[in-house]
Amino acid sequence: CLWAGDSRIYLLRNGSIFQVSKDHTEVQELLDRGMISAEEARTWPRRNVITHAVGVSDELEIDFQQGELMPGDVFVLGTDGLTAHVSDAEIEAAARSATPRAACQALLDTVLARGGTDNVTIVLVKIGGNGAPHPDRSAAEGLAR
Secondary structure, eight states, rough: EEESSOOOOEEETTTTEEEEEEOOBHHHHHTTTSSSSHHHHOOOOOOOOOOOTTTTSOOOOOEEEEOOOOOOOEEEEEOOHHTTTSSSHHHHHHHSSSOHHHHHHHHHHHHHHOOSSOOEEEEEEETTTTSSSSSSSSEEEEEEE
16 A cells, blocks of 8 residues: 555454554644644644645655455545544444445545535445455445545
């Protein structure tokens, strides 16, 4: 997984959800240094200030995480427009309960019902029994608003 910015990558595996990516934001840096609490971070005035992003500087800083794909893994990729309105537990519940397209639609509907204050992109990828994206319908279904 490769990322830059504050869009997130989640992995659902063995009944748990894990955030694979780490936000490239000022508020994340403050959290990492122990200068603010998670509760303070939710309403921090500069919580959306990005420290790494595509197209901001001449040199792009990208973080990455490597690992083995396992049958049944589910990846959810979402912009901060998703994570500002939907909890990790809600993301997990939607991803486990439906097809990729239906899960993306359910999450988008939740965001919009809660006021949708930012753009939203959601992509869900289910890994099949051979360690490759699941062939049913589309391996990666995504929606954007």
